[in-house]
Each structure stands twice: as C-alpha cells, then as structure tokens.
Amino acid sequence: MRHAQVDYGRRDALLVVDMQNDFCEGGALAVEGGNALVPGINAEIGAARAAGALVVASRDWHPIDHVSFEHRGGPWPVHCVQDTQGAAYHADLDLDEATIRVSKATAFDADAYSAFDGTGLAGYLRDRGIERVIVCGLALDVCVKATVLAAREEGFETVLLETLSAPVDADAVADCRAAFRDAGIEVRS
Numbered sequence: 001m002r003h004a005q006v007d008y009g010r011r012d013a014l015l016v017v018d019m020q021n022d023f024c025e026g027g028a029l030a031v032e033g034g035n036a037l038v039p040g041i042n043a044e045i046g047a048a049r050a051a052g053a054l055v056v057a058s059r060d061w062h063p064i065d066h067v068s069f070e071h072r073g074g075p076w077p078v079h080c081v082q083d084t085q086g087a088a089y090h091a092d093l094d095l096d097e098a099t100i101r102v103s104k105a106t107a108f109d110a111d112a113y114s115a116f117d118g119t120g121l122a123g124y125l126r127d128r129g130i131e132r133v134i135v136c137g138l139a140l141d142v143c144v145k146a147t148v149l150a151a152r153e154e155g156f157e158t159v160l161l162e163t164l165s166a167p168v169d170a171d172a173v174a175d176c177r178a179a180f181r182d183a184g185i186e187v188r189s
Contacts, residue, residue: 005044005161005188006134008051013130014044015151016057017115017137017144017165019093022079022086023060024138029079031139033166035090040164041136042094049098054128057095058115058137058147061087061103068111082106100124113146122154132157136164141172145179152183162189 008014019041021027024034048055060080068074080087089095102119105112116122125133133151135158137144144165151158160180167173180187 005163006047006159008048008053008134010052011129011131012048012051012053013125013128013133014048014053014055015115015133015135015137015147016041016045016055016093017135017147018058018060018080018139019090019137020059020080020086021088021090024090027079028077028086031166031168034138037136037138037164037166038090038092042092044134044136044161044164045094045099048134049096054100054125054130055095055098056100056102056115056121056125057089057093058102058104058119058121058143059087059089060143061106063106063108065108066105066111067109068105074111113143114150115143115147116150116154117146122150122156125154125156130156132159134159134161136161138166140165140167141169141176145176148180148185149183152185157186158183159186159188162187 133156135148
C-alpha cells in the first residue's frame with residue numbers, strides 16, 4: 001500500500017470527490033481506473049483521520065429525470081440516481097460515521113459539478129477552521145476539476161492529488177493542469 005502523500009493537520013480537509021459505483025468500472029458512467037484509486041485514497045483517508053483532519057466525501061445524488069440526463073437533453077447517461085446502487089459509494093472506500101457526506105446536483109432542474117456548488121460546503125469548512133483542502137477522486141477533468149477550482153476560488157489553499165484522480169478523457173489532462181497552475185493550485189503527481 002502506498003504511503004500518504006500529504007502531511008495532514010487539523011486545519012486540513014481531505015475531499016474525496018464522487019467515488020461512486022456508477023463512476024467506477026461496471027457503472028453507468030465508468031471512468032477507466034476508478035476502482036484502482038480506492039487503496040490509495042483509503043491511505044489518504046487514514047492519514048487524514050490520524051492527524052485530526054476533516055474527511056469529506058462528495059457524491060452526485062440525482063433525482064430521477066435529472067436535467068443532466070440524455071433523455072432530458074443533457075450530456076450524460078442516467079447515473080447516480082438517489083438511493084440506487086449506482087449512487088452508492090464504492091464498497092471498499094473507507095468511509096466511517098465521522099465522514100462528512102456532501103450531496104450535489106440534487107434538484108431536478110440544475111446540474112452541479114463542484115462539491116461546493118449549492119451545498120454550503122465552503123461555509124461549513126470555514127466554520128470548522130479549515131484552511132487547506134486536499135482533493136482526489138473522479139473524474140479529474142469533470143467534477144474533480146470543478147471542485148478544485150471552486151475550493152481555490154473560495155479562498156482555500158488547494159492541493160490536487162493527481163495520482164489519486166482519473167480522467168474521463170486523458171487528452172483533457174494537460175488543459176486541466178494549465179488551469180490548476182493558473183489558479184495557484186498545487187498538483188501532486
């Protein structure tokens with residue numbers, strides 16, 4: 001098992017983005033390599049917990065007939081419908097009762113890619129004294145990208161664990177890195 005990539009402290013939050021069944025191999029909107037991320041993410045979760053850092057897990061939590069679905073004119077197949085197996089977190093992901101779970105894109109008529117979009121997460125983290133947000137998960141070029149950029153926009157020192165994130169489109173990674181660099185986000189690869 002890989003050693004943790006970050007020295008965590010009490011002013012840190014590890015934000016695990018959308019490690020859900022529908023985004024891992026075998027799911028409705030699978031990202032190649034999703035399942036393989038779980039052991040490394042679990043190592044980060046363990047290191048964060050041991051240091052007293054906050055652990056947050058975001059998830060798509062769509063109602064039936066969500067606006068992002070193809071049959072409604074959206075870009076995606078049906079995925080992560082509330083209370084379905086596809087919307088569940090990966091079974092091997094080490095989430096405990098202390099993990100803060102953040103549900104996004106829960107309204108019929110609005111999509112959300114960032115864990116900060118309409119969830120109140122930024123205020124919650126500030127109230128808890130969080131200064132740095134460390135991000136990993138799925139998918140690097142979609143929800144991870146949106147979450148990382150939003151964390152930085154909200155004023156948090158932001159670190160992306162690129163090796164613990166996988167893209168939908170590998171050709172988009174270079175553009176993502178450029179956007180992260182321009183925003184002042186630290187990328188650990």
